[in-house]
Amino acid sequence: MTEPKAILALADGRYYEGIAFGAAGEAVGEVVFNTSMTGYQEILTDPSYEGQLVAMTYPEIGNVGVNPEDVESRRPFMKGFIVKNNTSRPSNWRAAEPLHEYLKRYGIVGIQGIDTRSLVRHLRDHGSQEGIISTLSDHPDDLIAKAKASPGLVGVDLVRNVTCAAPYDWDEGRWELGEGYKRRAAQTEDTKKRRSKRGSFGAPVFSVVAYDYGIKYNILRNLAESGCRVRVVPAMTPAEDVLALNPDGVFLSNGPGDPDAVPYAKENVEKLIGKKPIFGICLGHQIMGLALGGKTYKLKFGHHGGNQPVMDLTTRKVEITAQNHGFAVDADSLQGAAELTHVNLNDNTVEGLAHRELPIFSVQYHPESSPGPHDANYLFKRFTDLMAKHRSR
């Protein structure tokens, strides 16, 4: 039996021959690497990977298959998946299907059997760049040309591709072993009693509008469980419409690509500043930075993984964080409009901001994790505390 071949070609002329897995076809996008050893299903379904081909540094992927629970959005968004070795016979009590079947179902092109370490070293040394995975062509030169021709994601509005079409409400809590996702307890009778019951959580205390730039479900789950009634709105929703809902706070979500390419997001946030408590994550944080008058820039190869050390400058404690971003806020550009609250210990990039007076803060990393450590989960409480304080005024 000969296995179907696939080629990964990079814009700078490097290419790798491997074996196709998942859907057949061609996928063009920015090639990035992720260093998480667990959680490929969450990564696949993270809308922030829109427009990208993702290489996993951990070589054994697909071990636990795919299950209906570990999803971060309605479908996988990345363009292509690059792994050293896919397992066709997964093993886990929740596994519902093998990874390659899932990729096939959603039309995600995959390549396996390539030297992912040398790819990662190359991206590390030469920066992220456009690439193509093809199961159709065996002419690397043609593919390299296609990769070169790809415009890349700088200046491209990818949020438009991933945001929800219409507003919706969110009611699901966090996942618990043996219980699955927790549901909000029925409101009808004695909520207090039910609050302690496993598998459910209590009635909402705050109302939050969440801008969906490509939001991960686990953010919504955490907001819900922190006592928020969450209304998710499309990225283009005017600030006026949000204010008309009179929420206790506004949340700015993660999302794909270049923050400069979504000027409407920045403009709306500018109108919300000073009106409502705001919490931003990842792209939401970058948009916050822009709205406060700062600038963003593209990192050489970004941060994509679950082991990034971040120091909370107020407590001087370190949290191990999940990250997924290719752009960052330039600290100097803020010129005192906000203070630096969190910093990355690997490369000293900005990881968190807070407005000096207003109830506004944001982080570059992912306190909702999924995948990744839960160290930063306290930030959801920080948000509700802020809303509580602001509301009582």
Next chain:
Amino acid sequence: MPKRTDIKSILLIGSGPIVIGQACEFDYSGTQALKALKEEGYRVILVNSNPATIMTDPEFADRTYIEPITTDIVEKIIAKERPDVLLPTLGGQTALNLAIDLAERGILERYGVEMIGAKLESIKMAEDRDLFKEAMRKAGLDLPRSGYAHNMREAMKIQKRLNFPVIIRASRTLGGSGGNFAYGAEDFKAVVQHGLDISPVHEVLIEESVLGWKEFELEVMRDHKDNVVIICSIENFDPMGVHTGDSITVAPAQTLTDKEYQIMRDASLRVIREIGVDTGGSNIQFAVNPKNGRMVVIEMNPRVSRSSALASKATGFPIAKIAAKLAVGYTLDEIRNDITRETPACFEPTIDYVVVKVPRFTFEKFPQAEDLLTPQMKSVGEAMAIGRTFKESLQKAMRSLEINSFGFEPKLLVSPERREEALRVVGEKLRNPNSQRLWYLGDAFRLGMTIDVIHQLTSFDPWFLEKIREIVETESEIQTHRGRFGEIDASMLRSWKQMGFADARIAALTGAGETEIRSLRKQKGIEAVFNSVDTCGAEFAAFTPYLYSTYEGEDESNPTQRKKIMILGGGPNRIGQGIEFDYCCVHAAFALKEEGYETIMVNCNPETVSTDYDTSDKLYFEPLTMEEVMNIVDREKPDGVIVQFGGQTPLKLALPLERAGVPIIGTSPDSIDLAEDRERFAALLNRLGVKQPENGIARSYDEAFQIAGKLGYPVLVRPSYVLGGRAMQIVYDDDALKNYMTHAVAASPEHPVLIDKFLDDAIELDVDALSDGEDVVIGGIMEHIERAGVHSGDSACSLPPKSIHPDIQDEIRQQTIVLAKALNVRGLMNVQFAVQETNVFVLEVNPRASRTVPFVSKAIGVPLAKIAARIMVGRMFLSKKRCFRSTNFPASIRFLGRK
């Protein structure tokens, strides 16, 4: 916060003699800690009774006490040295137990010694089962469900909450009998009744059994600011029921989703915080029910452990070193990651390879010990391998063990008509955990057993089983090329190599020779490349050359143009080969670095100092096989290779390496062979006029009786070419000899049996000597306390000899010199003598490092292995009289060997 300045001196406790479950990993952790603490300028006082350790080398601590690790003695040391603090978490259970005793007896308080790393309460909470359970409950963590019953009615009530099987333990019985399993309602009643009957308080503990659940471990580090990081997750291949030291283990965990892994991570953070380990590393074990993911906490070690050593080697994160720095007040973010230099140690390593550890057993040496693995540890050593995939790593680990296995060799030869019987045997071998179970998995797949059936028998996770099935399937693909290996194409061969198949295994499967496969491979341009262990999955550049081989595209070994010497390490510990050889290898690396050479270490034992990335200039974590060593030689082109320091493992490679044109330095492989080959050796002794006990070589059953008859009983019998006195026995009559020849060994022309006249009432002596090719100096003469016939490794000995007349000692020196010259020794030599009245007999000559080198070196204050290494690169003695006065010994030190 920087380091503490209120403390000046630190007492560190080592782990003492090597025992099962506590081997050289604590020399590794202690050595790292000493280096780290001295670097910070503290005065460090060390207590350890084991002189065969690097940590007890004089340059590591400011004051070293080679004394028994007992409360009385350590109290005296405390009284004398008055340390400010005691660091008990780096010397294994021995150090922890001693620290508890010192604290509980008020000794620490009396002398104002603070315990750092972990406080007494934390240690006790982690060690005491009941306190631990209570703490876990408080932290809201799940434990195996249990309850106490005082009668059958209560027992039945508890049982209703639990699923079968359950363990029933009678309370307060003498010797704390281990408990019994009940698998169903009938035996439950019987077992409970028995338990109630034998318990003096009529009480039984009924506990849910987690036998067959998946076992995981997390290595956790915490600093005093409560920053906590996970260094490594480890998944046990063998499920619950086999001691983790006896399990095949894999890093990182393979079969957890992120949701499950993070729950385990959160639990670990809660455990270390609840137990209250202030700073340093802990190991936390979990069991996971494969059916529903339920996770229970099994235990925690509030100290650096065997698993920490493995985790350090698996990730490149030096747990012991960092633990020592945290203990004196640093926080994780203040310490740099040595490997990346740019980033801090406050992070969680991510790896882009798979690590497999396989235990090494020695059941064949102890026929009376049953080859059955239980919660009690039985392995004596371990080998670790690194590969890009699990399949590659597993097969590398198997050949690292050095038990003459290069992969899944069949255990059974099955003919079609015997299939039923074979299935029965394999079923049996799979059901009961044993040292050969991994290989029987291969047989099971060859017999057509399905993953489901094997999983039923073994509870091995189907993910692992699938990988082994794929290996076995590929083996049959390779076999189709039997007799026509020349037709194997490059892509096929490359894919096999990527799956971890050894050249030797491919050769065996195709009927070719190993060298033929090697040349075929080279001819097709398929060469091993070396990847770095860098803690970060290549996200940052790595500066420490810690490498492993694989078959990929890019090589990261960057050979230099410097003069370089490669040292072959000792491989997995086993009986007869332990920490002593690692000591010699480490000394060689230190000495040759000082001589200006680039030093390259090759070893696969994760417990050792030699596999620390800063012991030598370059570390190759590789199996010590001809194939892997040659791959490194081809890449590095060393100016010399040292095979004489790592014990039997590298020695076996000496001749083949030399034949392959590798420059072996020091005593020539031919001289080593001359000393090992009984017939060549006897001829040499005859020529030199040196006496040897009368002996003969039996190549058959009958020959053995002839020789024994000629020599007269008692005789000493053993197979040829073995290390550590395997299957050596003193035989007093024909019956015993017959028994030995039928059960212990099968003599054959290829595997003869050596028969020596046993010298009654003789005194045995061990001599370690050095020669530079011209001059010979005696390091020390040791007299065995035990009578001749007790293996030298099991005998206590004294230096200098107590009961040997000076004239005879001179005779011994003279003979040693004659032998060294005759064998043209360059480096170390060990000679075993027996003295019967005034007659001196040579029992054995080993022109290489011996087990006693560390002991002698410490006793005479001269680093013999370092000098030997220098001789090997061409240095000569300068002023030997000054260095090696054999009369200038300190008082005799009692040194207990091990077996």
